[in-house]
Amino acid sequence: MAGKKAEKGNLKLVAVLDLNEASVLHGQLMNARGHDVTIDASEVQRVGVQCVQVLMAAAKAWEEDKKTFVFEKVSDAFRKTMQLIGINIDHLLAKEIRQ
């Protein structure tokens, strides 16, 4: 499971977001379509590019739907991987954790 989510709109990402998780993550986000989503990436230790692809595509889709799509908490690993692969997630970060 990509996230132990409690209710629609809150998604907690699991530690390892590898190839196998990409489809799971996609499915979970599909379920949350149309709702504001807050993502907790605080426990992420490893992210694969494919999961990033899913997240970025989702961010775009949410933007089109005029719903919010924010990363509430991000782990260092998550943040650095994003930086490593050249993806800017600044605009997706919740205000309080923006730097």
Add this chain to the structure above:
Amino acid sequence: MDMNEIKEIFFQECEEQLAELESGLLKLNDGDRDPETVNAVFRAVHSIKGGAGAFGLDDLVSFAHVFETTLDCVRSNKLEPTQDVLKVMLKSADVLADLVSASRDGGGVDEGRSRGLVKELEALARGELPTGGAAEAPKPAAPKPAPAPAAAAPAAPAPTDESGFQPVPFSFDDEEETIVPSVYEVTFKPRRELYAKGNEAALLLRDLTRVGEMSINCDTETLPHFDKMDPEGAYFSWKISVKTEKGEQDIRSVFEFAEWDCDLDVKLAETTDEELPMVPVPFDLSALDDDSASEEDAAEDAASIQAAAAEAVAAAETATNVSKMAAAASRVEKKESQAAAAAAAAAANAANAANSAGQTIRVDLDRVDRLINLVGELVINQAMLSQSVIENDTTGTSSINMGLEELQQLTREIQDSVMAIRAQPVKPVFQRMSRIVREVADMVGKSIRLVTEGENTEVDKTVIDKLAEPLTHMIRNAVDHGIESPEKREAAGKNPEGTVKLTAKHRSGRIVIELVDDGAGINREKVRQKAIDNDLIPADANLSDEEIDNLIFMPGFSTADKISDISGRGVGMDVVKRSIQALGGRISISSRPGLGSTFTMSLPLTLAVLDGMVVTVAGQTLVVPLTAIVETLQPEASSIHSFGANQRLISIRNSFCPLVDVGRILNFRGTQANPVEGVALLVESEGGGQRALMVDAIQGQRQVVIKSLEANYTHVPGIAAATILGDGRVALILDVDAVVAASRGQSLKQESSLKSDMSLAAAG
């Protein structure tokens, strides 16, 4: 399957890739800027390189590599594919084709030419415009040894800021300092397989940061809409600049195990060019692999994953290579996945196209020919059977007749289907022509565009094979003589770039190939004068424009003032005409002064069967090819007019047409038959002239299987080939052109050297 067979398949695939490459480049030349076209071109070269690498064809690999590098610049929009650029690329495609055939058949390649092109390509890759003589610059493909190995420690001290998001733009100013670390531009585009094989782009990128200081730009353009995306697809691609003292090889080695599953390009960056907003990457990536919670665990994990992946990839790589060549089916699949990786937006379309392309098998031509031969026998046998049933069945209503009719239909269908196996599109021949146009135009300093239409028109393989030579002749002629020099064209108010148009289409059971140029047209005065000079026509001959145009098909004719290497030794057009006739075809020309000439060739779709009219002449059964016959009529005494000793004309709708007694010409009888008792077949011979062929009676129309007379007996003047009729008797197929020519007073013997000899092509 041994190695040689696999190699053979590789070469066959090369042919396909080369065709793909060329048509892609030509599309680009016509202004097509679809990224998918560029990708297709790139893939073609890449596949050739990949396969060649597997077989250790080093020349091919190294040339393909340089070519690929330059194409990649086009793909990444660094190089605008202008006409000049494409000219170099098309030439490179030609050289690549030469290298492929040299690798297959042995033999040499023009080394100077390929070296020159390598330089031009490299110059292009560096962003220099093609000037022709860019020789001095260093090769970007060959990594310069790093200037300071001592300073090789790649990991610069980490930035103190943990977040790493420093808004410091990457600066290239450092370039000018004394010990310059080189800056490499790396383009990295993983394919779906890369992930599927357990590799992870992020890990590769992390390894890359160890090589040197790195800025990255992630291209998310191809990311499809969330609803439509494949979560396991590969959409992101990266442009990375790496500033390092190490060489290109070190960068490449990072991608070593993933090389086959991604599009990778590494080259020295131009110092000025920096239009992409790059994000600098911090070197403190400890969080990624040295997570505090599971430091060792993660590191071990990563290492083992990589080792496993390496193994798996290496194995898979070999497997893909073999299977790639082994099965066309897997090729379709591969195409599909490549397309998905290349442009996700177009993925669905591409996949559909790949699927609808259908599956093919390669079959030895001999087997097909054997099948065709057998079906031919079957058709004859069926005809014989029905004839003997009809003869013996007096009641005429038996169910056998119905069964026979069905059998006849079935055999006809089988025959058509078998013929369709041999049918192939004319595309390969047309594509070869575009190369000839390029080369010849280059040689004579003209600028000419070849436009082709109807490349997918299908025709028998034998026809295709034999079409190449006459077409080459004609194209050369058109380029050399037909199209004027750019200056002359400009003076005449035309586009300085000439156009040669090659079209193919089906028309009433034949294939018609047209070659149109927009040159000066035929200079009739000059042609006429030349013909008189060469004693081809009497000085006072009164010829129509059309007849003058057709003079160029006479043996020993060339209007070019000076003989060039390319065309014009006076053996051109008559040879062309002869080879077209040998295929059972006809050729004609129409020309408009100042506007250009049109050559029209009409060829049979197959050389194995023929629709003919079965006629009786002096007790003999003959077959007249249906394509030659315009109409049939029953002459009336009042419309027959005699003139001269033994010439007769028939008046048809107020025009006169010479009457030709076939029985007399073929020496079937000594005296002229009475026209009123026979039937006249109005035929069209080449040159457009009509003649009325007189035969005794018409038996009917039939499809006959052509059997070579020469192979079984010997050549007979006036006869093209033979066939076996339903009653088992041999019937001769009339060579209409030869008979018409003979009626003009030329003897059949002389004409026989020119006679259309479809027997050559006919099966046994």
